[in-house]
Amino acid sequence: MIMAGPKKVLLVFLASDSGVDGARSLFEEQSKNPAAAWMNRNIGNLIKRTQFAIPPLALLILASTEVDGVEQTICDLRFEELPLGESWNLIGISVQTGMAAEAFRLADLLREKGFRVVLGGAHVTLFPESCAMHADVLVQGEADDIWKRVLMDLRSNTLKPIYAPEGYPDLTLRRPLKTGMLRKQRYFTTNIVQTGRGCPFSCDFCNVHILNGNRYRKRSIDHVVEEVRRLGSLDKRIFFFVDDSINANEEYAQALFKRLVPLNITWFGQATTTLGRQPRLLETFARSGCKALLVGIESIEPSSRDRHNKTQNRSTELAESIVAIRKAGISLYGSFIYGLDGDTLATPSAILDFVKTTQLDVPGINILRPNPGTTVFERLREENRLLFDPEDISAYRYTFGQKMLYKPKLITLPDFIDSYSKLTAKLFTVRNAFKRGLTAPSVKPAVMFFNLFYAHLYSLSRHDLKKQLEPS
Numbered sequence: 001m002i003m004a005g006p007k008k009v010l011l012v013f014l015a016s017d018s019g020v021d022g023a024r025s026l027f028e029e030q031s032k033n034p035a036a037a038w039m040n041r042n043i044g045n046l047i048k049r050t051q052f053a054i055p056p057l058a059l060l061i062l063a064s065t066e067v068d069g070v071e072q073t074i075c076d077l078r079f080e081e082l083p084l085g086e087s088w089n090l091i092g093i094s095v096q097t098g099m100a101a102e103a104f105r106l107a108d109l110l111r112e113k114g115f116r117v118v119l120g121g122a123h124v125t126l127f128p129e130s131c132a133m134h135a136d137v138l139v140q141g142e143a144d145d146i147w148k149r150v151l152m153d154l155r156s157n158t159l160k161p162i163y164a165p166e167g168y169p170d171l172t173l174r175r176p177l178k179t180g181m182l183r184k185q186r187y188f189t190t191n192i193v194q195t196g197r198g199c200p201f202s203c204d205f206c207n208v209h210i211l212n213g214n215r216y217r218k219r220s221i222d223h224v225v226e227e228v229r230r231l232g233s234l235d236k237r238i239f240f241f242v243d244d245s246i247n248a249n250e251e252y253a254q255a256l257f258k259r260l261v262p263l264n265i266t267w268f269g270q271a272t273t274t275l276g277r278q279p280r281l282l283e284t285f286a287r288s289g290c291k292a293l294l295v296g297i298e299s300i301e302p303s304s305r306d307r308h309n310k311t312q313n314r315s316t317e318l319a320e321s322i323v324a325i326r327k328a329g330i331s332l333y334g335s336f337i338y339g340l341d342g343d344t345l346a347t348p349s350a351i352l353d354f355v356k357t358t359q360l361d362v363p364g365i366n367i368l369r370p371n372p373g374t375t376v377f378e379r380l381r382e383e384n385r386l387l388f389d390p391e392d393i394s395a396y397r398y399t400f401g402q403k404m405l406y407k408p409k410l411i412t413l414p415d416f417i418d419s420y421s422k423l424t425a426k427l428f429t430v431r432n433a434f435k436r437g438l439t440a441p442s443v444k445p446a447v448m449f450f451n452l453f454y455a456h457l458y459s460l461s462r463h464d465l466k467k468q469l470e471p472s
């Protein structure tokens with residue numbers, strides 16, 4: 001359809017149907033009990049509202065790209081309906097593997113209605129062939145530079161079917177993030193900042209190093225400081241640094257966060273536990289307003305760490321690091337994966353001991369999700385340990401521990417589900433939630449609420465996992 005005036009682009013972010021974006025059982029029978037259904041719906045809505053929902057950064061980066069004659073709008077389906085009554089010249093959907101089936105369903109529907117659809121994101125970067133039939137245009141790789149070309153080609157009606165990257169974008173260029181288009185109150189904060197991309201490690205269950213490269217690429221410190229100052233003047237709430245490992249480059253992080261000290265912000269981020277052995281940086285983080293960090297512990301079993309190539313910290317150092325970080329006044333969310341290849345039925349009690357000794361503020365006990373494109377997926381497929389059709393992309397939608405997708409190596413499936421359920425039932429009680437809230441070194445209410453939400457989420461997980469063992 002040809003329209004006069006500016007070209008209009010809609011960028012769509014999908015809502016996940018499990019985990020914190022959509023806490024509900026995967027089985028319908030729960031909804032037959034009206035009380036349980038009411039409870040789940042309300043807790044789900046509460047989680048959605050108070051959850052630590054942040055704006056979709058990738059779409060914000062695209063929407064901040066300015067091309068004369070093109071207007072861009074973000075639609076976050078976690079909070080709003082698709083505005084299909086309007087005339088869009090192009091609709092973009094960001095595709096993550098866990099949501100690929102839903103993204104394709106939506107893309108097909110939109111194309112049937114006559115809209116042109118562009119797909120991008122991690123899944124498109126890794127599997128362009130399987131995405132091509134659902135889109136008019138594909139964008140592969142980090143799209144910071146490519147998106148400008150797409151918008152210019154849209155304006156001149158010369159869109160190509162595929163835009164592939166020529167290397168990674170230069171992150172040292174100034175690209176100011178514009179958050180003005182967001183409805184701020186929907187989000188926990190709109191102050192989201194990324195200081196770099198890439199990861200020098202190669203954990204086999206992760207695809208960050210595959211998608212963003214094995215070299216850490218940094219933004220200019222001046223640009224980050226300027227962005228923090230500008231965003232902070234628009235939204236007084238907390239900052240969230242979305243980098244996977246904010247301490248990966250110690251020298252850079254030290255220089256950056258020293259510059260942020262006078263800005264008096266408070267911030268959350270994600271780090272590796274090696275931070276506990278970087279005392280100078282730890283002190284700078286604390287002084288610059290760091291209140292909480294998510295750290296990937298993954299496994300405390302040395303053999304599991306070896307088998308999954310999680311090499312950046314020795315297990316013996318983990319506990320000491322966590323104690324040191326908490327001592328600096330920073331609360332910690334520690335993310336574990338139970339069921340890795342070196343784990344046995346003795347692992348849950350080791351995790352319980354570890355959480356108790358370190359006084360970890362929020363433990364997250366994940367189940368391995370062998371995503372296509374990762375090394376572990378290929379290995380499990382070769383070893384015939386996948387519990388689903390490897391070609392079935394709808395299998396990856398369980399963002400939370402609600403379904404086992406593979407056979408553990410050293411534990412039978414029933415034993416695994418039983419031990420995982422017992423572990424989460426012991427860790428996530430209302431009593432523990434209050435206790436962890438009270439003992440947290442900072443953000444005590446957030447720590448307590450997160451633990452309470454987890455008490456609910458893990459009860460859904462136990463319910464659903466048990467169902468997996470029932471004969472179908």
Ligand code: SF4
Pocket residue numbers: 199200201202203206207208209244245296
């Ligand atoms: S899990 Fe973390 S450390 Fe390991 S490859 Fe992924 S981003 Fe890097």
